[in-house]
Amino acid sequence: MNERPLILVSNDDSINAKGVRELISRLVRLGDVVVVCPDAPRSGQSMAITVNDPLRISPVPDFMGARMYKTTGTPVDCIKLAMHHILKRRPDMVVSGINHGSNASVNELYSGTMGAACEGCAFGIPSVGFSLTDHNPDADFSGCLRAVDLISEAVLTRGLPEGICLNVNVPDTKDEPAELRVCTPCRAHWDDEYKEYIDPAGHKFYLLSGELINDEPDNETTDLWCLKHGIISVVPTSVNRRLIMPETLGWLQALQEKY
Amino acid sequence: MNERPLILVSNDDSINAKGVRELISRLVRLGDVVVVCPDAPRSGQSMAITVNDPLRISPVPDFMGARMYKTTGTPVDCIKLAMHHILKRRPDMVVSGINHGSNASVNELYSGTMGAACEGCAFGIPSVGFSLTDHNPDADFSGCLRAVDLISEAVLTRGLPEGICLNVNVPDTKDEPAELRVCTPCRAHWDDEYKEYIDPAGHKFYLLSGELINDEPDNETTDLWCLKHGIISVVPTSVNRRLIMPETLGWLQALQEKY
Numbered sequence: 408m409n410e411r412p413l414i415l416v417s418n419d420d421s422i423n424a425k426g427v428r429e430l431i432s433r434l435v436r437l438g439d440v441v442v443v444c445p446d447a448p449r450s451g452q453s454m455a456i457t458v459n460d461p462l463r464i465s466p467v468p469d470f471m472g473a474r475m476y477k478t479t480g481t482p483v484d485c486i487k488l489a490m491h492h493i494l495k496r497r498p499d500m501v502v503s504g505i506n507h508g509s510n511a512s513v514n515e516l517y518s519g520t521m522g523a524a525c526e527g528c529a530f531g532i533p534s535v536g537f538s539l540t541d542h543n544p545d546a547d548f549s550g551c552l553r554a555v556d557l558i559s560e561a562v563l564t565r566g567l568p569e570g571i572c573l574n575v576n577v578p579d580t581k582d583e584p585a586e587l588r589v590c591t592p593c594r595a596h597w598d599d600e601y602k603e604y605i606d607p608a609g610h611k612f613y614l615l616s617g618e619l620i621n622d623e624p625d626n627e628t629t630d631l632w633c634l635k636h637g638i639i640s641v642v643p644t645s646v647n648r649r650l651i652m653p654e655t656l657g658w659l660q661a662l663q664e665k666y
Numbered sequence: 667m668n669e670r671p672l673i674l675v676s677n678d679d680s681i682n683a684k685g686v687r688e689l690i691s692r693l694v695r696l697g698d699v700v701v702v703c704p705d706a707p708r709s710g711q712s713m714a715i716t717v718n719d720p721l722r723i724s725p726v727p728d729f730m731g732a733r734m735y736k737t738t739g740t741p742v743d744c745i746k747l748a749m750h751h752i753l754k755r756r757p758d759m760v761v762s763g764i765n766h767g768s769n770a771s772v773n774e775l776y777s778g779t780m781g782a783a784c785e786g787c788a789f790g791i792p793s794v795g796f797s798l799t800d801h802n803p804d805a806d807f808s809g810c811l812r813a814v815d816l817i818s819e820a821v822l823t824r825g826l827p828e829g830i831c832l833n834v835n836v837p838d839t840k841d842e843p844a845e846l847r848v849c850t851p852c853r854a855h856w857d858d859e860y861k862e863y864i865d866p867a868g869h870k871f872y873l874l875s876g877e878l879i880n881d882e883p884d885n886e887t888t889d890l891w892c893l894k895h896g897i898i899s900v901v902p903t904s905v906n907r908r909l910i911m912p913e914t915l916g917w918l919q920a921l922q923e924k925y
Contacts, residue, residue, distance in 0.1 A: 450717045451714060451715040451716070451717040452712075452714045453711075453712040453713035453714045453715070453742075453781070454712035454713070454775050454776055455710060455711045455712045455714040455740075455776070456710040456712070456776045456874060457710070457874060458709045458710040458874055459873070459874075460873075461863070461871040461872065461873060462860070462871060462872045462873070462874075463869065463870070463871050463872075464870070464872075481714075483712075483776070487859050487860070488860065488872065491858070491859050491860055492860060492862070492872065513788060516713050516784070516788060516905065517713055517714070517715045517742070522712070525775070529772060529775060529855075530855070553925070554925065557921060557924065557925055558921065561917065561918075561921055565917050573918075586922075586925065587921065587922055587925035588922055589918050589919055589921075589922060596788075596789070597746075599750070600746050600749075600750050601721070601746070601747065601750055601751065603751070604720070610722065611722070611723070612720040612721060612722050613720065613721040613722070613723075613747065613751065614718070614719075614720060614721070615715060615716060615717055615718075615721075639925070641918065641921070643918065645904070646775065658820065658824050659820075659832075659848050659900065659902065660848055662816060662817065662820055662846065662848075662900070663845075663846055663847055663848060665816065666812070666813065666816055666845065666846035666898070
């Protein structure tokens with residue numbers, strides 16, 4: 408008897424986000440879906456894990472046939488708790504998102520959405536994160552759905568190489584994007600990252616803010632270029648940090664002898 | 667007039683940890699040192715950033731001539747706040763640690779110590795994280811100091827390629843390690859990651875626990891092998907996720923046409 412594929416879903420915008428419900432609505436056609444999300448927004452959590460503090464898991468009502476759980480942890484905690492204490496068998500795919508907001512370029516490093524996908528990848532499971540470049544809680548995800556269908560089915564069928572997961576970003580355009588492109592993460596940096604305030608006692612505090620500056624705006628092979636031009640970006644991302652030793656680090660080899 | 671090099675120091679064990687003080691004691695010989703650390707332990711924070719919540723910076727008394735600050739943020743927040751609101755000029759090097767506990771193999775993904783080093787690297791600054799494989803708050807860091815001297819001076823002098831920082835782990839051995847080796851992060855996984863408890867109301871909760879299982883125990887080129895054999899491991903780590911597209915992802919290119 409053939410079992411349906413098992414798909415583990417998470418995100419960083421919480422179990423209540425619209426984006427994850429849109430994602431589930433597509434994935435239930437591909438397999439059995441179990442959803443394990445944070446109980447509240449956990450944006451910017453990267454691959455953070457909860458150390459020392461207790462973690463709790465609570466079921467929430469099924470959605471379109473998917474079993475749903477919330478946890479008190481980070482996106483990575485959600486994947487770990489699912490693997491160790493919720494799922495009865497190993498999932499065939501981990502899908503994270505759909506994030507409300509871009510995770511292109513350097514944003515990927517801080518993204519909880521991609522944290523969950525990277526954790527799936529670290530478990531050796533084919534994993535994908537989806538994001539829409541619109542922070543609005545009521546964003547329109549319809550432009551994402553064809554890409555979700557196509558990529559999820561392909562990843563489920565083909566798998567991904569060890570240590571590689573996909574970071575998919577969909578531009579917030581009025582019409583469905585007409586093109587999807589495999590590209591590289593753009594060189595970019597955040598400028599002016601904090602807004603400064605003075606509290607009633609006269610002490611300064613800071614809130615995260617700023618503007619993402621594209622350091623290679625004319626490079627058509629990058630995710631930021633694609634998104635700006637209405638194209639869906641697909642970036643293969645490595646959580647396997649085995650590098651081929653760059654030539655430039657010959658001096659590092661020399662340190663071995665020097666030590 | 668030549669300025670002394672400026673070295674930015676952070677960690678994830680807090681401004682009060684012994685490890686960062688040991689690190690500072692060596693780095694003050696190489697340049698002007700400014701220290702910006704979390705005000706409390708922030709282990710397992712990876713590259714998490716604080717979104718929406720206010721961040722505060724407070725000076726603490728100088729240590730061995732180094733200017734010292736604590737913040738209410740994560741290790742990555744510390745680097746960002748230093749870059750935007752504390753430092754008067756761009757640092758020549760970022761050094762994070764010395765962590766109380768191993769950040770070898772997959773631990774690197776979750777490490778706040780390496781989060782700070784990776785953030786320095788994302789700013790384009792040569793960056794290194796140091797860890798000792800001993801969690802004890804009163805650990806003996808003397809076995810780390812020669813490696814700190816040698817590597818910090820070399821990184822300051824030679825720099826590092828774009829997107830690459832170093833993850834240095836020192837084994838907790840009775841005698842100073844006799845060897846240092848450039849190696850790859852070992853394939854390993856955490857087994858049995860949570861201990862389950864029942865609270866007074868009868869509800870389950872979980873605390874992070876578990877055991878790191880080495881998936882390639884005989885591979886002498888890995889950090890875990892080196893550490894087990896009393897050798898200091900130096901792993902070049904990429905935060906630049908520009909991959910050469912693996913051959914195996916030809917089907918992904920085909921998706922472009924299919925979409």
